[in-house]
Amino acid sequence: MNPVAIAAVVAVAAGITWGLRALPFAALAPLRQNALLAQLRITMPLGIMVILTIYTVSGIDATGENVITYGVGILVTAVLQLWKRHVSISILVGTAVHMALVAWIG
Amino acid sequence: MDESTREPVAADPAPTESAFSVAVPVGLGLFPLGLAFGALVVHAGLSWWWATVFSTIVYAGSLEFLLVGMAVSGVPLAQVAVSTLLVNSRHVFYSLSFPLHNVDSKVGKAYATFALTDEAYAVTTSPEAQRWTSRQIIGVQVFFQVCWVGGATLGALAGAVLPLDKLDGLDFALTALFVVLAIEAYRDRPDRVTAAVAVVCAGVALAISREHMLPIAFAGFTAVQVWRARRHPIEVPAAAP
Numbered sequence: 001m002n003p004v005a006i007a008a009v010v011a012v013a014a015g016i017t018w019g020l021r022a023l024p025f026a027a028l029a030p031l032r033q034n035a036l037l038a039q040l041r042i043t044m045p046l047g048i049m050v051i052l053t054i055y056t057v058s059g060i061d062a063t064g065e066n067v068i069t070y071g072v073g074i075l076v077t078a079v080l081q082l083w084k085r086h087v088s089i090s091i092l093v094g095t096a097v098h099m100a101l102v103a104w105i106g
Numbered sequence: 107m108d109e110s111t112r113e114p115v116a117a118d119p120a121p122t123e124s125a126f127s128v129a130v131p132v133g134l135g136l137f138p139l140g141l142a143f144g145a146l147v148v149h150a151g152l153s154w155w156w157a158t159v160f161s162t163i164v165y166a167g168s169l170e171f172l173l174v175g176m177a178v179s180g181v182p183l184a185q186v187a188v189s190t191l192l193v194n195s196r197h198v199f200y201s202l203s204f205p206l207h208n209v210d211s212k213v214g215k216a217y218a219t220f221a222l223t224d225e226a227y228a229v230t231t232s233p234e235a236q237r238w239t240s241r242q243i244i245g246v247q248v249f250f251q252v253c254w255v256g257g258a259t260l261g262a263l264a265g266a267v268l269p270l271d272k273l274d275g276l277d278f279a280l281t282a283l284f285v286v287l288a289i290e291a292y293r294d295r296p297d298r299v300t301a302a303v304a305v306v307c308a309g310v311a312l313a314i315s316r317e318h319m320l321p322i323a324f325a326g327f328t329a330v331q332v333w334r335a336r337r338h339p340i341e342v343p344a345a346a347p
Binding site: 014016036040050052056077082103 | 151152160202203283305307319320328332336339
């Protein structure tokens, strides 16, 4: 594989990503006092995280094994987070349970 | 960016601990995800150090997973550009709540925007985060990137020597991370309608196009939220100036 070609992929993706993150501050930040944007600002985070969660499992085929390994993994993660509220423990235990199930039935 | 008219936010020594008590668990969650990414890089046939290069320079978790496949198959750069625009278009909204105005230097601002990942956004949406100092914000972001790059590099090195099936399922850490961040966002603001709107938008987007699920879902979700906000304006505590 040509390293120059891979470096070009890295450069293009990095440049566009940075632009998407930096440029809106010039356009949107002066409008922070705008009531509509203020309301969006506080309602967006929950929706964005919900959509990202669904996105991460959207590429997976709905086979019986996957439904169990992902379903149980998500359930364990969510229950731990609701109960103990330790972000790293929820992620690590949830991932470990999922990996154990994949090794066992996957 | 006109920062000159803004009042500097008073430095408050107390929140240091709270900034890091929020950030450390999320950073620790990023680490296993980095391991998975590093292993994927080696598995795709690239040298291990590409994991370090990708995670340092692109630094956009979910996009990096996609990019590895594109880099290996040699797709045209235009396709890389379009995919990046689509997958990362959500970052446009992050400027609404990220406390960039608290970051003082130009270099600091440049890094803060560069490192404005989903996780950095998620931990800075709370009202307390609006009072974080420049040091705390940059410190949290550097910590996240060290966890991510460190995980990716170790994962690639481990992937080069370990049989890969030992790492099967490690990428679930990304799902677990977003589940946790969604629960915490709900705790900050229990809003079942917004959660339901997001689920429906994601479902509709998936039905339209699996490949372009993210931009469709975000566009739909934003449109519905704008419509809801227009119909039922709520009292919102003033944003940091």
